[in-house]
Amino acid sequence: MDKKLVVSSSPHIRTIDSVQSVMTDVLIALFPAALMAVLLFGYKALLTMLISVVTAMVVEALWLRKRDLFSDGSAAVTGLLFAMVLPPAPPWWLVVIGAASSIIIGKQVYGGIGYNIFNPALVGRAIVVMSWGTRMVGPIWPQPQPFAFTTDISAVTMATALAGQQEALSYSYANYFIGTIPGCLGETSALALLLGGAWLYYKGHIDWRIPGGFIGTVFLFGLLFGGGFYGGSFGTGLFHVLAGGVMIGAIYMATDMVTTPVTTTGKLIFGIGCGLITMLIRLWGSMPEGVTFAILIMNGLTPIIDNFTIPQQFGGVKKSA
Amino acid sequence: MNITVFKGGVHPDYHKEVTATMAVTPMKAPLTVVIPLQQHIGAPCEPLEGIEVGAQVKMGQKIADSSGFVSAPIHASVSGTIKEIGPYNHPLGRPVQSITIESDGEEKWDEQIxxxxxxxxxxxxxxxxxxxxxxxxxxxxxxxxxxxxxxxxxxxxxxxxxxxxxxxxxxxxxxxxxxxxxxxxxxxxxxxxxxxxxxxxxxxxxxxxxxxxxxxxxxxxxxxxxxxxxxxxxxxxxxxxxxxxxxxxxxxxxxxxxxxxxxxxxxxxxxxxxxxxxxxEGKPLIERVVTVTGSGINRPANLLVRIGTLVSEVIDHCGGLKDNTLKLIVGGPMMGLAQPNANLPIIKGTSGILALTDEDVYLAERAPCIRCAKCVEACPVTLMPTMIAQAAEHTLYSRAEKLHALDCFECGCCSYSCPSKIPLTQLIRIAKAEIMKAKKK
The missing domain is CATH 3.40.50.11540 (NADH-ubiquinone oxidoreductase 51kDa subunit)
Incomplete structure (x- = not known):
């Protein structure tokens, strides 16, 4: 026998999953929300998403000096997620600057995929919110116009449901659930986001603890301290879950693998922490919405959470310190 | 408490259907067997008195033993003449003192049996x-x-x-x-x-x-x-x-x-x-059932094989290897040991010979850890494989020890489940070896 054999350490078989397949699954999961965005906000939404995804991929390829635009798919995911937390029709240069910042300041300066501390898409969002506040907060939100693909939706604008009780009460649960409310491009339809979340859960890419802890805490907080304006305290709890960015944040942003805990208990703590900070900002902070900063703050706490939640090994006994 | 599942674990492709319905067939005893003196965990055996080159042995005759309690004696798996006593390739990867017996083809059992x-x-x-x-x-x-x-x-x-x-x-x-x-x-x-x-x-x-x-x-x-x-x-x-x-x-x-x-x-x-x-029957352990399978084997089979039969002969018996075979494993794909060649004997612990072709052997580059925690979910003893592996890569072995690296029994679930194809099990193995080394000092 003179065959050349490979000798390596066991195991000798590997899962077919790869970073690329995981990222592709995330893109698939975002498809319903992206489709919904186009149905509600027309061609401007499609354009925003395209500009963002292409910018993210090109900037990453340039930074890494790679010819492969899609590569592991993570830049496309960042680009799409960034677009989804923008108003449906922002100026093109804002999208380009934000997507590029997501990739460079959010990810590559730390050493690229796997090494970034903060969620890249939310870093990009935080940068544009702070740089061009008047274009990102306030009564700037276009009214959704279902199935009007060619309409320029930016003509009629208003405030989001989170701006005040008056605004909140002008929509029904059905509006919130399907997504026919003003808001960020990809955040309005709970239905579409849940569909994608179910796919990610089925594929084993997300754990229930982060979205569960996040959404559960938001609901509980809304129920207890929301003021009960939306058909009682239960209704107000539900309102806080469905309005704004909680759904997209809990299912897609707070579950970003790189920037969240790896321990099982840590994931639950992370989710609860996100929900808590979101509601602190919403109810008592100066901004109407707090999802972005809640997740970014919890991202920063991730290493500490991980270190304090390492599980007991099988058959191990807690050492009484 | 009625637990029917354990925590963690993975579901690889089993490929068991290939040989599951094949009855065990005895493989004809080979002309030469190479019997290592270490086929167990514990003290290696020494040849008994009179067991030397040229000596005649019968089938089932005890040829080596040890005075250590944690040890098991070794028996001749054919009758014949001892040809050589010296180091020979072993599944563990380093040569082990072994007794080579040339069969007389008579298959005479030791009378004491x-x-x-x-x-x-x-x-x-x-x-x-x-x-x-x-x-x-x-x-x-x-x-x-x-x-x-x-x-x-x-x-x-x-x-x-x-x-x-x-x-x-x-x-x-x-x-x-x-x-x-x-x-x-x-x-x-x-x-x-x-x-x-x-x-x-x-x-x-x-x-x-x-x-x-x-x-x-x-x-x-x-x-x-x-x-x-x-x-x-x-x-x-x-x-x-x-x-x-x-x-x-x-x-x-x-x-x-x-x-x-x-x-x-x-x-x-x-x-x-x-x-x-x-x-x-009073018969000692001189043969065992071995599954010979994998995409690289021409005719997979379950064989009853004499201890000491060379893997190369077993493979030839099964129609040889396919040309694109890239890996030869003694044992299963999760915990078995890859071999550089087939010139080594079947020992008491050899449950399988697995040959994988280039289609089934993973050789791609590793990617950075994306902290997906799939290894954490897969670990059956609830360790943090990614953290231990990271500690090992930075030679922080005391941190690896604090993370209970020694509880790892190297099942391979972490490496298997890693989408970035990081050799987690291997890194943990390194950490374990270093921790043990430090303990001995």
Whole structure:
């Protein structure tokens, strides 16, 4: 026998999953929300998403000096997620600057995929919110116009449901659930986001603890301290879950693998922490919405959470310190 | 507590259907066997007096032994002449002192071999002695001397014997076939073990992808009230000692402890058959069932092979390797050992010969850790593989130790599940070796 054999350490078989397949699954999961965005906000939404995804991929390829635009798919995911937390029709240069910042300041300066501390898409969002506040907060939100693909939706604008009780009460649960409310491009339809979340859960890419802890805490907080304006305290709890960015944040942003805990208990703590900070900002902070900063703050706490939640090994006994 | 699944684990492609329905066929004894003096965990054996180059030996004759308690003697698997005593390739990767015997083709058994009599007439001590003299070791692959496990210290009361018929390693079907073809022998060997240990009952754990084996053993044990068959949800590494004991008895072996700490002794189905043979026929362990399979094998089979048969001869018997074979593994794909060539003998612990072609061998580059925690979810002993591996890469071995690296039994689930293809198990192995090295100092 003179065959050349490979000798390596066991195991000798590997899962077919790869970073690329995981990222592709995330893109698939975002498809319903992206489709919904186009149905509600027309061609401007499609354009925003395209500009963002292409910018993210090109900037990453340039930074890494790679010819492969899609590569592991993570830049496309960042680009799409960034677009989804923008108003449906922002100026093109804002999208380009934000997507590029997501990739460079959010990810590559730390050493690229796997090494970034903060969620890249939310870093990009935080940068544009702070740089061009008047274009990102306030009564700037276009009214959704279902199935009007060619309409320029930016003509009629208003405030989001989170701006005040008056605004909140002008929509029904059905509006919130399907997504026919003003808001960020990809955040309005709970239905579409849940569909994608179910796919990610089925594929084993997300754990229930982060979205569960996040959404559960938001609901509980809304129920207890929301003021009960939306058909009682239960209704107000539900309102806080469905309005704004909680759904997209809990299912897609707070579950970003790189920037969240790896321990099982840590994931639950992370989710609860996100929900808590979101509601602190919403109810008592100066901004109407707090999802972005809640997740970014919890991202920063991730290493500490991980270190304090390492599980007991099988058959191990807690050492009484 | 009725636990039917353990935490963690993975579901690889099993590929067992390739050989699962193939009856075990004896492979003709080879002209030459190479018998390593170390085929078990514990003290290596020394050749007995008179065992030297040129000496004549009979089949089943004891040729090497050790005075160490944790050891098992070694027997000639053919009758013939000793040709050489010296180092030879071994599945563990480094040469081991071995005895080469050239067969005379007469297959003459040692005259001293005779049945040991009725199980009822044998004392616990008799059974232990018979098992030791037959050179029986754990045939699941761990090769721990079986008589040692039948001799617990007096302060440890053993009440349950757990028999491992899980065969959770993908591709392998040796235990499956043994359960289908030798169920009475398994039960007989098990009864001898129960007697030797003074145990009260026994559980045979079998994964539900071998439902025919479950049926057969349920039938055979129908009359025995103290023996039950546990149907287990198929998941790797079910056959690992700690996992199997948890799912069959609900007991948790403590970290750093042994099954006997929770009143349990655990043996493989093949080991039970060997015990049965040692008592019923007086025959020592000189052959075993080996699954020869994988995409690189031309004619997969379950073979009854003499210990010491060269892997190359077994492969030739199975029609040779395909041209695009890239990996040759002794054992299963999750915990088996890759070999640089086939010039090494089958030993007592060899449950499979697996050849994989370039389509099944993963050679791509590793990517950075994306902290997906799939390794954390897969670890059956709830370690943090990614953290231990990271510590190992930074040579922070004391951190690896604090993260309980030594609790890792190297099942391979972390490496298997990693989408970035980081060699986590290998890195943890390095950490374990370094921790042990530091401890010895």
């Amino acid at each position: 005779k049945p040991a009599g009725n199980l009822d007439d044998l004392s616990a001590e008799d059974i232990r002695k018979l098992v030791r003299e037959a050179g029986i070791v754990g045939l699941g692959g761990a090769t721990f001397p079986a008589h040692v496990k039948l001799s617990p210290p007096p302060e440890k009361k053993i009440d349950i014997v757990v028999i491992n018929g899980a065969e959770c390693e993908p591709y392998l079907s040796a235990d499956h076939r043994v359960m289908l073809e030798k169920p009475e022998e398994i039960v007989f060997g098990l009864k001898a073990m129960i007697k030797a240990l003074g145990a009260e009952k026994a559980v045979i754990g079998i994964e539900d992808n071998k439902s025919d084996a479950i049926r057969v053993l349920e039938q055979v044990t129908a009359e025995d009230e103290n023996i039950s068959v546990a149907k287990l949800h198929t998941k790797y590494p079910q056959g690992a000692e700690k996992m199997l004991i948890q799912v069959t008895t609900g007991r948790k072996v403590p970290s750093g402890g042994l099954p006997l700490d929770v009143g349990i002794v655990n043996h493989n189905v093949g080991t039970a058959v060997a015990v049965s043979k040692a008592i019923k």
